[in-house]
Amino acid sequence: MGAAAGGAEEDGMSEKLIGVKQAWAKAGRLLTGKADEGYEARLPPGQRLVTNWPVLDLGVQPDVPTASWRLEVDGAVTTPMTLDWAAFMALPQVEDVSDIHCVTQWSRYDNRWQGVSTATILNAVQPLPRAAHVILHGFDGYTTNVSLDLFAEADCLLAHSHDGAPLSREHGGPVRAIIPRYYFWKSAKWLKRIEFVAEDAPGFWEVRGYHNVGDPWLEQRYS
Ligand SMILES: Nc1nc2c(c(=O)[nH]1)N[C@H]1C(S)=C(S)[C@@H](COP(=O)(O)O)O[C@H]1N2
Numbered sequence: 001m002g003a004a005a006g007g008a009e010e011d012g013m014s015e016k017l018i019g020v021k022q023a024w025a026k027a028g029r030l031l032t033g034k035a036d037e038g039y040e041a042r043l044p045p046g047q048r049l050v051t052n053w054p055v056l057d058l059g060v061q062p063d064v065p066t067a068s069w070r071l072e073v074d075g076a077v078t079t080p081m082t083l084d085w086a087a088f089m090a091l092p093q094v095e096d097v098s099d100i101h102c103v104t105q106w107s108r109y110d111n112r113w114q115g116v117s118t119a120t121i122l123n124a125v126q127p128l129p130r131a132a133h134v135i136l137h138g139f140d141g142y143t144t145n146v147s148l149d150l151f152a153e154a155d156c157l158l159a160h161s162h163d164g165a166p167l168s169r170e171h172g173g174p175v176r177a178i179i180p181r182y183y184f185w186k187s188a189k190w191l192k193r194i195e196f197v198a199e200d201a202p203g204f205w206e207v208r209g210y211h212n213v214g215d216p217w218l219e220q221r222y223s
Pocket residue numbers: 053054055056057058102103137138139140142170171172184185186187188189190191
């Protein structure tokens with residue numbers, strides 16, 4: 001699969017569910033227009049706090065045992081690499097606590113993530129000067145795009161654990177991306193490939209009406 005968005009034709013995806021969300025994006029549903037009111041609170045505009053942890057996917061939850069898991073890191077880099085589980089776990093490990101803000105209006109505070117910092121990955125592959133964007137690919141065919149600058153932020157990581165326990169399959173285990181500053185759809189689950197590119201390429205939800213950037217503080221839900 002290329003850098004473009006994953007097709008909804010992928011086996012087992014829920015066309016109905018995807019269609020509903022796409023229609024909401026088109027209609028601007030869930031936009032509160034409160035983004036300009038100068039919030040200083042911890043909860044971004046239009047969000048409500050939950051203490052459970054909802055599961056959102058495309059109707060498929062890939063089963064990827066760590067024994068066969070591989071992470072490809074390639075594209076506009078000096079040294080492309082493929083990591084197996086042992087190699088990934090041998091990299092320096094970090095822990096970071098951050099809040100989740102989902103575009104469907106729930107937020108969840110104080111998620112303690114363990115994994116490998118994106119800085120470690122960047123240091124290993126050395127993006128070329130032309131690399132400006134990163135496409136995250138999931139084993140379910142999902143894709144999402146972030147700028148290289150954002151991906152390089154200190155709070156971004158490739159997480160294998162949450163609150164000290166291995167990430168469950170439904171939440172994207174064995175490894176998912178965590179991009180805390182943006183809406184949670186940017187945090188790709190079942191991470192399979194990190195692709196560095198010169199030209200931005202909108203991902204699965206970005207081509208279906210979600211905002212290309214997705215900053216919750218600016219309420220960038222839809223494009
Ligand atoms: N691979 C993959 N990653 C994904 C998704 C997906 O469908 N596939 N959904 C995104 C969306 S829209 C959200 S809100 C979060 C949900 O993560 P959770 O199920 O752990 O709450 O994962 C994001 N990452």
